[in-house]
């Protein structure tokens with residue numbers, strides 16, 4: 001998919017920061033909300049501010065606590081968009097374009113890209129993609145340009 005189409009689809013799917021938080025919450029707490037510090041399932045929402053409190057260790061947390069997004073310089077939505085651009089584009093999108101489309105600084109974009117590339121390399125979700133790349137490289141060698 002070309003970058004314009006990715007951005008259009010993304011904006012439809014995630015119109016604002018709240019929709020991104022909602023999705024992230026659904027993924028992170030898919031098996032029930034838990035305390036990221038002690039693992040307790042005994043937690044409760046704290047005045048509906050997307051803040052929670054653990055009933056066991058009494059610490060407050062958000063859905064972003066103890067994740068790479070905690071204390072991030074970018075909105076979750078900017079990260080989501082960059083991730084979409086990295087994973088859905090057929091060809092690698094130039095950094096300049098990612099900066100323009102996401103509206104973040106070059107430094108932040110570089111940091112986000114590095115973060116995703118590092119985590120995707122180790123993620124099962126991306127195993128097929130990595131496998132294909134490796135397979136192709138090996139195939140290329142074995143084929144010996146025939």
Ligand SMILES: [Zn+2]
Pocket residue numbers: 035036037038039040054055056057058059
């Ligand atoms: Zn706890």
